[in-house]
Amino acid sequence: MALRARGAAERVVGVGRDPRRLDEARSLGAIDAATTDLSEAVAGADVVVFCAPVDRVKADVVKAAGVAPADALLTDAGSTKATIVEAAEADPLARAKFVAAHPIAGSERSGVAHARADLFEARVCVLTPTAHTPRERLDRARGFWSSLGCRVVELDPTTHDAHFARTSHLPHAVAVALASLVGPDLVPLAAGAYRDATRVAGADAALWTPIFLENRQPVLDALDDFSGSLAAFRSALESGDEAALRAWWDEGRRNRIAFDGQNRP
Amino acid sequence: MALRARGAAERVVGVGRDPRRLDEARSLGAIDAATTDLSEAVAGADVVVFCAPVDRVKADVVKAAGVAPADALLTDAGSTKATIVEAAEADPLARAKFVAAHPIAGSERSGVAHARADLFEARVCVLTPTAHTPRERLDRARGFWSSLGCRVVELDPTTHDAHFARTSHLPHAVAVALASLVGPDLVPLAAGAYRDATRVAGADAALWTPIFLENRQPVLDALDDFSGSLAAFRSALESGDEAALRAWWDEGRRNRIAFDGQNRP
Numbered sequence: 001m002a003l004r005a006r007g008a009a010e011r012v013v014g015v016g017r018d019p020r021r022l023d024e025a026r027s028l029g030a031i032d033a034a035t036t037d038l039s040e041a042v043a044g045a046d047v048v049v050f051c052a053p054v055d056r057v058k059a060d061v062v063k064a065a066g067v068a069p070a071d072a073l074l075t076d077a078g079s080t081k082a083t084i085v086e087a088a089e090a091d092p093l094a095r096a097k098f099v100a101a102h103p104i105a106g107s108e109r110s111g112v113a114h115a116r117a118d119l120f121e122a123r124v125c126v127l128t129p130t131a132h133t134p135r136e137r138l139d140r141a142r143g144f145w146s147s148l149g150c151r152v153v154e155l156d157p158t159t160h161d162a163h164f165a166r167t168s169h170l171p172h173a174v175a176v177a178l179a180s181l182v183g184p185d186l187v188p189l190a191a192g193a194y195r196d197a198t199r200v201a202g203a204d205a206a207l208w209t210p211i212f213l214e215n216r217q218p219v220l221d222a223l224d225d226f227s228g229s230l231a232a233f234r235s236a237l238e239s240g241d242e243a244a245l246r247a248w249w250d251e252g253r254r255n256r257i258a259f260d261g262q263n264r265p
Numbered sequence: 266m267a268l269r270a271r272g273a274a275e276r277v278v279g280v281g282r283d284p285r286r287l288d289e290a291r292s293l294g295a296i297d298a299a300t301t302d303l304s305e306a307v308a309g310a311d312v313v314v315f316c317a318p319v320d321r322v323k324a325d326v327v328k329a330a331g332v333a334p335a336d337a338l339l340t341d342a343g344s345t346k347a348t349i350v351e352a353a354e355a356d357p358l359a360r361a362k363f364v365a366a367h368p369i370a371g372s373e374r375s376g377v378a379h380a381r382a383d384l385f386e387a388r389v390c391v392l393t394p395t396a397h398t399p400r401e402r403l404d405r406a407r408g409f410w411s412s413l414g415c416r417v418v419e420l421d422p423t424t425h426d427a428h429f430a431r432t433s434h435l436p437h438a439v440a441v442a443l444a445s446l447v448g449p450d451l452v453p454l455a456a457g458a459y460r461d462a463t464r465v466a467g468a469d470a471a472l473w474t475p476i477f478l479e480n481r482q483p484v485l486d487a488l489d490d491f492s493g494s495l496a497a498f499r500s501a502l503e504s505g506d507e508a509a510l511r512a513w514w515d516e517g518r519r520n521r522i523a524f525d526g527q528n529r530p
Contacts, residue, residue, distance in 0.1 A: 037377070048468070053382040098427055104454065104456040105343045105456070106457070107457065123454075124453065124454065124456070124458070126454070148442055153453075163451050163454050164454065166446045166447055166451060167447055167451055167454050167455040167456070167458070167459050168455075168456070168458050168459065170443070170446070171443055171458045171459055171462040171463075172458055173498050174439055174443060174462065174495070175458075175462060175494045175517070175521075176494075176498075176513070176514050176517035176518065176521075177491055177494040177498065177517060178279075178435070178436055178439060178491065179299075179517035179518065179520045179521040179524075180494045180513075180516055180517040180520060181431045181490055181494070182431055182432055182520050182524070183489060183520055184520075184523055186428050186431060186432055187520070187523050187524050187527055188389065188418075188527060189369065189389065189391070189428050189429065189432050190432040190433075190524055191369040191370070191388070191389070191432070191433070192342045192371070192372065192465075193432075193433050193436040193437055193440075193464075194432050194436055194524070195524070195528065196434065196461040196462070196464050196465070197436040197439065197440060197461070197462055197465070198436075198517075198520075198521050198524070199461050200457075200458045200460075200461070200462070201514075201517050201518050201520075201521040202518060202521045202522060202525065203518075204514050205510075205514040205518065206511075208514060209511050209514065212502050212510060213502070213505060213507060213510070216502055216503075216505070219502060220499065220502060220503065223495065223498075223499055224447060225446055226442055226443065226446055226493070227492070228445070228447045229441075230438070230439070230442045230488065230492070232271055233438050233441070233442065233488075234485065234488055237477050237478070237481055237484060237485060238481075238485065240478060240481070242474055242478060245470075245474045245477060245478070246470045246471075246474050248441070248445075249441050249443055249466075249473060249474065250470050251464050251469040252440075252441035252442060252444035252445040252463075252503075253441065253444065253465075253466050253467060253468075253470065255444045255445060255447050255448055255449075255452070255466075256440075256463050256464075256466040256467045257443040257454050257467060258449055258452050259444075259447070259459070259460070259463070260467065262452055262453060263460065264443045
């Protein structure tokens with residue numbers, strides 16, 4: 001939708017497993033044509049963007065790299081990067097064509113009915129090139145994601161995964177754990193704090209289970225640090241240590257205030 | 266502001282410790298008159314509403330009950346109820362005049378500059394009467410909070426505190442712990458999930474520290490259940506158990522979907 005709205009692509013072909021979803025995407029104007037055959041779709045493509053759950057991206061990239069034209073750019077939108085980059089770089093054709101990407105945009109809703117042409121505007125897109133990434137392809141990947149409205153930054157794949165375990169993956173797991181405590185009897189009493197704290201728990205398990213599994217150790221590390229912070233809170237609360245509670249609160253609050261300062265509404 | 270906008274009060278007197286804040290409230294049209302003297306303010310009041318941090322409400326209620334007219338209604342807006350009700354009921358005058366209330370409305374922002382006349386519209390207000398609460402005063406409290414636009418419900422104080430430990434107090438502590446993991450280096454990579462998960466970490470420690478301390482055991486219990494849910498997530502992730510991760514996710518997700526169903530945007 002963003003490509004078409006911005007005139008950045010001549011023709012957008014949608015590839016998926018479910019013909020009904022592809023029909024819906026076509027009727028909503030998200031794509032010009034559709035197919036369930038990956039090879040057919042990428043045979044004449046200039047750019048191929050993989051948006052499947054992260055555990056499927058690896059195999060799809062390798063498969064498409066064997067079929068796509070020699071000068072095609074392959075990129076993705078997965079929330080984890082290290083395992084995808086590793087798999088792509090183990091394949092000579094994928095290594096020559098693929099630039100891993102993570103546009104920081106989206107919501108807990110899935111399906112083309114929730115698609116928006118302005119989704120990427122002013123959002124960060126992280127590219128995770130390595131020493132093996134062809135510079136020409138990297139330049140084109142920068143241009144492609146910029147053409148959707150993204151602000152492009154670069155990180156190495158491992159740093160990306162460690163950072164996003166903290167800024168995104170852990171908050172998703174925490175949202176689900178918080179939601180699990182508020183059953184039907186309590187739902188009528190839940191308001192703003194619960195609503196915002198658990199919003200992303202409405203997302204699809206089929207999308208998030210692979211993210212956790214692909215980014216296992218960084219998520220476990222983030223979870224341990226988070227549990228450490230909660231243990232400090234617990235200890236201060238249990239002993240009634242008001243000064244410690246205030247200091248603990250204000251440390252987290254400072255980070256949140258810094259975020260607000262960088263992200264004016 | 267809501268009382269004045271709805272014509273529900275002839276005159277609103279603001280009481281506080283800081284004359285500058287009271288001046289600001291008057292100039293913003295939140296109050297008709299102001300004083301730093303609680304006794305002076307309540308001497309001729311029909312209704313007195315306590316909006317101080319929860320650890321201050323107890324003493325203020327008892328003090329005001331000794332000065333307010335015999336037929337005055339005293340009520341509050343505190344996020345915890347059991348300790349406030351206990352303190353009020355230990356004082357004969359407070360017991361005769363006070364009906365504890367918790368309007369489920371507000372935000373992480375404090376100060377009259379963020380006040381809104383429509384804050385209470387269609388929001389739940391929980392009253393926590395006991396066998397000692399005079400029925401006539403309870404009826405008037407229902408009428409008072411309804412006149413601001415609230416939907417009034419009733420719970421006993423202990424149940425209130427246990428429920429709100431889960432729907433509100435724990436989510437606030439969790440927001441702070443999540444924010445503590447995202448320092449200045451990571452802030453530029455944080456987006457929607459972090460923004461919503463940590464919004465309430467921007468609130469004031471002076472407001473939240475007393476809430477945790479007044480509701481200590483229910484918050485500790487909620488924290489233990491939350492930690493149990495995260496431990497299940499951790500164990501499934503560590504062992505790479507995809508089915509267990511999906512089942513865990515979907516259990517939390519169901520509660521969130523139920524919340525969405527009851528709270529159409």
